[in-house]
Each structure stands twice: as structure tokens, then as C-alpha cells.
Amino acid sequence: MLGVLLFTKKALRVNIIEETDYWIIINKPAGLIVERHPQFRSLEQMVFEYFKKVKKKPFVGVVHRLDRPVSGAIIFAKKKSSLKKLNEMIRFREIKKTYLALVENKPLKEKGTLTHWLEKDKKNKRAVLHPTRTEKGKQAILKYELKKEHKNGFLLKINLTTGRYHQIRAQLAELGCPIIGDEKYGSAASFAENTIGLHAWRLEFECPFSERKIEVEAEVPF
Numbered sequence: 001m002l003g004v005l006l007f008t009k010k011a012l013r014v015n016i017i018e019e020t021d022y023w024i025i026i027n028k029p030a031g032l033i034v035e036r037h038p039q040f041r042s043l044e045q046m047v048f049e050y051f052k053k054v055k056k057k058p059f060v061g062v063v064h065r066l067d068r069p070v071s072g073a074i075i076f077a078k079k080k081s082s083l084k085k086l087n088e089m090i091r092f093r094e095i096k097k098t099y100l101a102l103v104e105n106k107p108l109k110e111k112g113t114l115t116h117w118l119e120k121d122k123k124n125k126r127a128v129l130h131p132t133r134t135e136k137g138k139q140a141i142l143k144y145e146l147k148k149e150h151k152n153g154f155l156l157k158i159n160l161t162t163g164r165y166h167q168i169r170a171q172l173a174e175l176g177c178p179i180i181g182d183e184k185y186g187s188a189a190s191f192a193e194n195t196i197g198l199h200a201w202r203l204e205f206e207c208p209f210s211e212r213k214i215e216v217e218a219e220v221p222f
Contacts, residue, residue: 014046017216022082022209023063023075027218030071030195035062047076059083064090067166069181072099072200073218085208090163096204099158099168100147102197102222103177104189106154110146114171115139118164126184127170140164142171152222153180153189153197168198197222 015027026043028034033042044060051058061083063075075095077083089095116129117137130137141161148155154177158168166185172178173185179198181191191197199222204215 014043015219017073017218018214020078020207020209022079022207023077023086025073025075025203025216028066028071028074028200030069030192030199030221033068034065034074043074044076051078061086063087064095064163066200067169067198069194069196070198070200071195071218071221073203073216074200075203082209089205089208093161093163094205096202097160097163097200098202098204099160100199100201100220101144101156101158101168101172102150102153102180103156103172104153104180104187105177106149107144107146107156107175107177111144113141113143114175115141116171116174118167118170120165127164127166129170129174138162138164140167140171142168144172144175150222157201169196 014029017025017027028043033040034044036042036044044062048058048060051060059079061077063077063086066072066074075086077086117134118140119128119134119137121128139162143159145157146154147157169179169182169185178185178187179196180189181187181196199220200218201220202217207214
């Protein structure tokens with residue numbers, strides 16, 4: 001851990017996992033929004049204030065996103081040029097993301113691949129899944145593996161092939177294994193306020209600026 005971003009109002013400590021001249025990787029706490037918002041404190045704002053301590057006019061680029069109730073590793077770019085390159089890597093799936101999900105029920109198969117066509121319901125802010133191709137749907141694919149039985153449920157490792165809106169949450173619910181605390185997708189189990197049992201655990205990619213292999217893990221909160 002290189003350091004922390006400290007939000008004193010709520011004593012929120014946000015761990016910095018790794019930082020270079022081009023990007024920074026943060027372990028986002030669950031319950032914190034990523035992008036700037038007129039009503040809520042955001043991780044983007046906290047990163048900007050951290051950069052401002054050493055640079056008069058810092059740049060903060062949002063490379064990818066995590067839902068508010070989700071914790072874990074997230075990348076921000078420190079330059080416009082690095083944002084463009086990292087966005088391109090996300091688009092071409094050159095950044096491997098591994099998640100951990102704490103679910104209510106044990107899946108019938110201990111490992112498998114889930115494939116659906118996902119549509120975004122903007123009105124209700126949720127994902128709608130279909131078993132076959134639809135006109136507006138985008139293909140959503142993930143692989144899951146049961147890691148262990150947890151005191152509060154079952155821990156699954158998730159490897160994303162695609163990165164769709166609420167993909168993991170919707171697909172695991174469709175599997176009959178809703179993420180603990182995710183009432184939007186059918187969870188009946190309680191979790192901490194404004195959080196669910198989903199964590200962006202690991203990121204792997206080749207840094208385009210140094211050709212160094214990056215493999216980082218975000219400390220698991222559950």
C-alpha cells in the first residue's frame with residue numbers, strides 16, 4: 001500500500017494500491033460513487049484533491065467504473081494520453097478483471113460459464129437478461145468458480161469476458177445465486193448499508209507505458 005486518501009468528515013480511508021506517472025489504482029470502498037456528482041462525495045473528487053497536493057492543475061481520467069455498492073480495484077488515468085490508451089485497452093479487453101462475489105445460495109455446478117443478452121432498463125436502473133439474442137441486447141459472458149463456503153454464504157470467483165451494466169449482479173441472480181445484500185436483484189439477506197457482497201479483487205494488464213506486467217489485488221472487505 002502506497003498511502004491513503006482521507007476523507008475526514010466520515011474518516012473514510014481509501015487505500016492506494018499502486019501509482020505511476022500515468023495511472024493510479026485505488027481500492028474503492030463500497031458505498032462510494034466513482035464519478036463526480038453534485039450531491040455526493042465521489043472517489044474521482046478525492047483523487048483530484050490528492051493529485052492537487054503536488055500539481056496545480058491535475059488531470060483525473062475515469063478509465064472504468066464500479067457500481068456504488070461494489071468495492072475493489074479501480075484505475076484512474078493521470079494524463080489525457082494515458083486515459084485514451086487505457087480506455088482502448090478496456091474496450092479491447094486487454095485488462096483482465098477478477099471479482100469475488102458473496103452469494104446466498106450454492107450454485108448447482110461448482111464452475112461454469114454464463115451467457116446472456118443484456119438490455120439496460122434505464123427507467124428502473126437495472127439489467128434485463130434474455131437467453132437468446134435480442135435487437136437491443138448486448139452479449140454478456142462471465143465465468144464463475146465456487147471458492148469456498150463462507151460464514152455468510154458462498155464465495156465465488158468471477159472472471160469477466162465482457163463488461164456490461166450490472167452484468168455480474170444480474171447473471172448471478174439469474175443463476176439462482178443473488179449477491180448478498182443486492183435487493184435490486186432479489187437478495188433477501190442483509191448486508192452493510194449501501195453495500196453488496198461484490199468486490200473487484202484483481203487487475204492484470206501489461207502497462208502500455210513501461211511494458212511491465214501489472215498484477216494487483218485489492219484487500220477483500222468480507
